[in-house]
Amino acid sequence: MNPLTRNLKQLIPWILALFLLVALFQSLKEMGGEEDLPYSAFKQRLKAKQISEVTMRPDLIRGQFKDEKGNSHRFRTIPLPDPNLVSELESNQVKHFQGEPDRSWVTAVLINVGWVILFIGLWWVFVIRQVQVGGKQALAFGRSRSKLQSAKTKKYTFADVAGCDEAKEELQEIIEFLKDPQKFQRLGGKIPKGVLLYGLPGTGKTLLARAVAGEAGVPFFSSSGSEFVEMFVGVGAARVRDLFEQAKKSAPAVIFVDELDAVGRHRFAGIGGGHDEREQTLNQILVELDGFETKEGVIFIGATNRPDVLDPALLRPGRFDRHINVSSPDIKGREAILKVHARGVKLSPEVDLSVIARRTPGFVGADLANLVNEAALLAARRNKPHVELHELEEAIDRVIAGPQRKSRMIQDREKKVIAYHESGHTLVAKLLPNTDPVHKVTIIPRGPALGFTLQLPTEDRYLTSRQEILNRLCVLLGGRCAEEFVFQEVTTGACDDLSKATTFAQKMVTEFGMSERLGPIAFRKANEEIFLGRDISRGPGYSESTAQAIDEEVKRIMGECQERARELLKKNKKVLDVLAERLIEKELIEAEELNAIFAGA
Ligand code: ADP
Ligand code: MG
Ligand code: ZN
Numbered sequence: 001m002n003p004l005t006r007n008l009k010q011l012i013p014w015i016l017a018l019f020l021l022v023a024l025f026q027s028l029k030e031m032g033g034e035e036d037l038p039y040s041a042f043k044q045r046l047k048a049k050q051i052s053e054v055t056m057r058p059d060l061i062r063g064q065f066k067d068e069k070g071n072s073h074r075f076r077t078i079p080l081p082d083p084n085l086v087s088e089l090e091s092n093q094v095k096h097f098q099g100e101p102d103r104s105w106v107t108a109v110l111i112n113v114g115w116v117i118l119f120i121g122l123w124w125v126f127v128i129r130q131v132q133v134g135g136k137q138a139l140a141f142g143r144s145r146s147k148l149q150s151a152k153t154k155k156y157t158f159a160d161v162a163g164c165d166e167a168k169e170e171l172q173e174i175i176e177f178l179k180d181p182q183k184f185q186r187l188g189g190k191i192p193k194g195v196l197l198y199g200l201p202g203t204g205k206t207l208l209a210r211a212v213a214g215e216a217g218v219p220f221f222s223s224s225g226s227e228f229v230e231m232f233v234g235v236g237a238a239r240v241r242d243l244f245e246q247a248k249k250s251a252p253a254v255i256f257v258d259e260l261d262a263v264g265r266h267r268f269a270g271i272g273g274g275h276d277e278r279e280q281t282l283n284q285i286l287v288e289l290d291g292f293e294t295k296e297g298v299i300f301i302g303a304t305n306r307p308d309v310l311d312p313a314l315l316r317p318g319r320f321d322r323h324i325n326v327s328s329p330d331i332k333g334r335e336a337i338l339k340v341h342a343r344g345v346k347l348s349p350e351v352d353l354s355v356i357a358r359r360t361p362g363f364v365g366a367d368l369a370n371l372v373n374e375a376a377l378l379a380a381r382r383n384k385p386h387v388e389l390h391e392l393e394e395a396i397d398r399v400i401a402g403p404q405r406k407s408r409m410i411q412d413r414e415k416k417v418i419a420y421h422e423s424g425h426t427l428v429a430k431l432l433p434n435t436d437p438v439h440k441v442t443i444i445p446r447g448p449a450l451g452f453t454l455q456l457p458t459e460d461r462y463l464t465s466r467q468e469i470l471n472r473l474c475v476l477l478g479g480r481c482a483e484e485f486v487f488q489e490v491t492t493g494a495c496d497d498l499s500k501a502t503t504f505a506q507k508m509v510t511e512f513g514m515s516e517r518l519g520p521i522a523f524r525k526a527n528e529e530i531f532l533g534r535d536i537s538r539g540p541g542y543s544e545s546t547a548q549a550i551d552e553e554v555k556r557i558m559g560e561c562q563e564r565a566r567e568l569l570k571k572n573k574k575v576l577d578v579l580a581e582r583l584i585e586k587e588l589i590e591a592e593e594l595n596a597i598f599a600g601a
Helices: 003-029 039-047 085-091 104-133 165-179 181-186 205-216 235-249 276-291 331-342 353-358 365-381 389-401 412-431 466-487 492-510 544-571 573-586 591-600
Strands: 051-057 060-066 072-077 096-099 194-198 220-224 253-258 298-304 320-325 438-442 452-455 588-590
Touching: 003 104, 039 051, 039 072, 039 085, 165 181, 165 194, 165 205, 165 298, 165 320, 194 205, 205 220, 205 253, 205 298, 220 235, 235 253, 235 276, 235 298, 331 353, 331 365, 353 389, 365 389, 412 438, 412 452, 412 466, 412 492, 412 544, 412 573, 412 591, 438 573, 438 591, 452 466, 466 492, 466 544, 466 573, 492 544, 544 573, 573 588, 573 591, 588 591
Parallel strands: 051 096, 194 298, 194 320, 220 253, 253 298
Antiparallel strands: 051 060, 060 072, 438 452, 438 588
């Protein structure tokens, strides 16, 4: 069903109601097919003794007469002042004549109120809903406002996206599929229906989605999550339905929903009930995702910078089952992005973009695009034939000074601190036995973390030994210890490590029974059940002195682990320096290179 017919369907009840009302008034006016007679004609028929029945109201005379051929007719006529009428009725053999109370006001009220109601109804449909939906066309409220990337707008390809090669690689499969859906069907493989792109703002998620459609040469339907969240319950859901219908019609196609978190937030989250409209919209998305077969050749791509708040139902297999991280670019990535954007700008041949890449840690694609543009504007203002290094460097400061940037830009000194912090984690993890291998370590910010050391277990494990937990605590504290050791002070950057480590230590003592002093007892936490509203007044199931002992044990464990981490760092200061320097230079070290560094040490 296309949107026009659906909108017409919505209008049908209104049109019917209008006809009904009109008909009602019409019938009120000429109840039962009465003929209007002029008063003179009424008197003539009266004199001809044709009138058989008369009912009189002050404002209306109604009755029945027989015409010359003997047919009965009902009539109505407007009375004139005629004092002798009653005696004339008598003398002309009218069988019944009677009076009737003046009921005209009832009709009058009905007619007026009826029209008022009708008017209000129409006004509501056309004006109020209009305003609230904010659309321009009177009937467009259920229609998705998705924009089709038309042939005229620039088609993006992977050549326009740089610095996120991993994401591109993962999307390659989707492109192959969109190019030739049948090929994959034949082999019976299941292609993901939904792909979730997540990453910081400005890392190129929107760009990547467009490029997927561009590479595959299929239509691109883009919409934004916030467009689905409207005043009226049901409007968002209708838009979702429409978006999928449109896409299916031109399959193979890509549906893209930006800011998916605007609709996809965890349901039931928040106090005071959910947001009905958002929930309905989310449900509709789930229904559509379940309803279409990938065979139809439609791929749903969503983008968000808050994957953590998304409803788990969205992320289930068969829905958004492919999650792709669009990470912030490292030094090489930044250089590549700069090159992409420099294509449209006249650069002086002497400019070495790697210099700029080195000077812009923490910049994402959007910042770099902005940087190149600012530099071009600066050069133009100075009437230079082309953009020189000088302008590019000045543009860095401009972009940093820009409103959104400040918070994310990393200063040189901070970069050094972060590098030592992460090297600390890595070093401890590498040197202690029974720890997960370090997969990579980076000082490129990702989410709230300024850098991270990624450890991946080699196999699934369901049991963790006491020693393994202790080693993990050492790794967590290693970052902070390295900062302390090298700079003789600590920063706030370690607070997440600290809270994680503390939680582990507490669990060791109170849940896993891994403290010899307290013995194998599981202590119930004081506030465990408060969330359910029960047992609020109940305290912890142990005494003050036990609580004190727990605190002391946690403190002891943490202290011992910190000491071990410190010792390791002190003994291996040289390796720590090598690691930190390499990180400052390259911002990212992979497992192989790490192994080489440690093998040489
Ligand atoms: P997001 O959707 O992740 O917030 P966008 O895709 O909207 O980011 O990026 C905004 C602009 O920044 C793009 O139009 C592009 O000019 C530039 N940009 C961002 N990332 C990249 C990249 N990886 N390569 C090239 N340009 C990029
Ligand atoms: Mg975007
Ligand atoms: Zn850390």
